[in-house]
Amino acid sequence: MAKPWTTRRGSAPVAEDGPQVITATDVSFTYPGADTPALEGINLDLKRGEVIALVGENGAGKSTLARILTGLFLPTAGSVRWDGVDLADADPAAVLAKVALVPQDYTRWPLAARENITLGQPRSEGDIAVHAAAEAADADSVIAALPHGLDTSLARSWWGGHDLSGGQWQRVAVARAFHRDAPVLVMDEPTAALDARAEHRIYTRLRALAEGRATVFVTHRLANTRLADRIIVLDHGRIAETGTFDDLVSRGATSIFFEMLKLQEDR
Numbered sequence: 001m002a003k004p005w006t007t008r009r010g011s012a013p014v015a016e017d018g019p020q021v022i023t024a025t026d027v028s029f030t031y032p033g034a035d036t037p038a039l040e041g042i043n044l045d046l047k048r049g050e051v052i053a054l055v056g057e058n059g060a061g062k063s064t065l066a067r068i069l070t071g072l073f074l075p076t077a078g079s080v081r082w083d084g085v086d087l088a089d090a091d092p093a094a095v096l097a098k099v100a101l102v103p104q105d106y107t108r109w110p111l112a113a114r115e116n117i118t119l120g121q122p123r124s125e126g127d128i129a130v131h132a133a134a135e136a137a138d139a140d141s142v143i144a145a146l147p148h149g150l151d152t153s154l155a156r157s158w159w160g161g162h163d164l165s166g167g168q169w170q171r172v173a174v175a176r177a178f179h180r181d182a183p184v185l186v187m188d189e190p191t192a193a194l195d196a197r198a199e200h201r202i203y204t205r206l207r208a209l210a211e212g213r214a215t216v217f218v219t220h221r222l223a224n225t226r227l228a229d230r231i232i233v234l235d236h237g238r239i240a241e242t243g244t245f246d247d248l249v250s251r252g253a254t255s256i257f258f259e260m261l262k263l264q265e266d267r
């Protein structure tokens with residue numbers, strides 16, 4: 001039964017070593033005031049150690065599903081459970097503490113480069129962890145070029161900081177997620193503003209970073225989905241196809257994924 005839009009949350013704890021599995025059951029989601037649902041009848045499991053790629057046309061529901069699986073939004077029908085605990089009943093702070101998210105609209109904090117990566121949550125390894133995350137996100141060259149390294153303010157230059165390009169900022173945002181020692185990693189088009197070399201570097205490191213985590217990434221560049229264990233193709237808010245890259249390609253012209261891939265390759 002459809003529930004109204006709700007921000008009501010519970011206080012149930014989330015397992016210390018969880019989530020081992022994230023389960024969406026008959027999930028639908030309608031934005032407040034919208035006539036049509038952004039997601040409808042979504043069923044899926046995401047296990048720790050798995051990497052899922054979400055693909056589909058603009059407006060298909062990819063970002064919405066990424067937010068639903070991590071408890072940022074609660075479904076308006078159906079449920080999302082982490083190890084059996086419905087996120088509607090869970091303590092939202094405990095849930096969010098377990099999520100590292102690179103949203104499409106990441107924030108450019110007017111703080112030093114270090115704080116833009118740690119967000120005030122330094123790891124016990126200190127700057128070693130910051131540099132490791134930066135390297136994995138291909139942001140090490142960005143930091144090396146800053147006049148005062150990690151101490152450089154990334155506020156706008158008219159405030160006395162150092163300006164970064166859109167692609168450089170995006171690498172810092174990815175480093176932020178990699179720095180967070182969270183078991184759920186969600187990246188919504190993490191490389192949209194990146195040049196081909198930086199994008200390639202991030203995706204070649206993603207598999208290692210995803211180890212032991214439940215990872216979801218959204219991408220429009222379908223070649224990136226080769227590294228996923230499973231691809232989920234969304235179409236108008238529904239799951240249209242799922243499978244590995246090879247599975248979907250082998251379906252040929254009957255597959256939406258195959259058709260999208262052909263269009264990209266013919267470009």
Ligand SMILES: Nc1ncnc2c1ncn2[C@@H]1O[C@H](COP(=O)(O)OP(=O)(O)OP(=O)(O)O)[C@@H](O)[C@H]1O
Pocket residue numbers: 031032034038056057058059060061062063064065
């Ligand atoms: N804040 C919002 N309020 C109302 N409707 C929204 C909102 N955000 C998204 N939608 C609608 O929900 C649907 C799914 O949007 P969503 O952003 O999840 O798609 P997407 O597949 O991530 O798209 P894109 O590839 O363009 O990023 C779309 O029809 C969109 O217009």
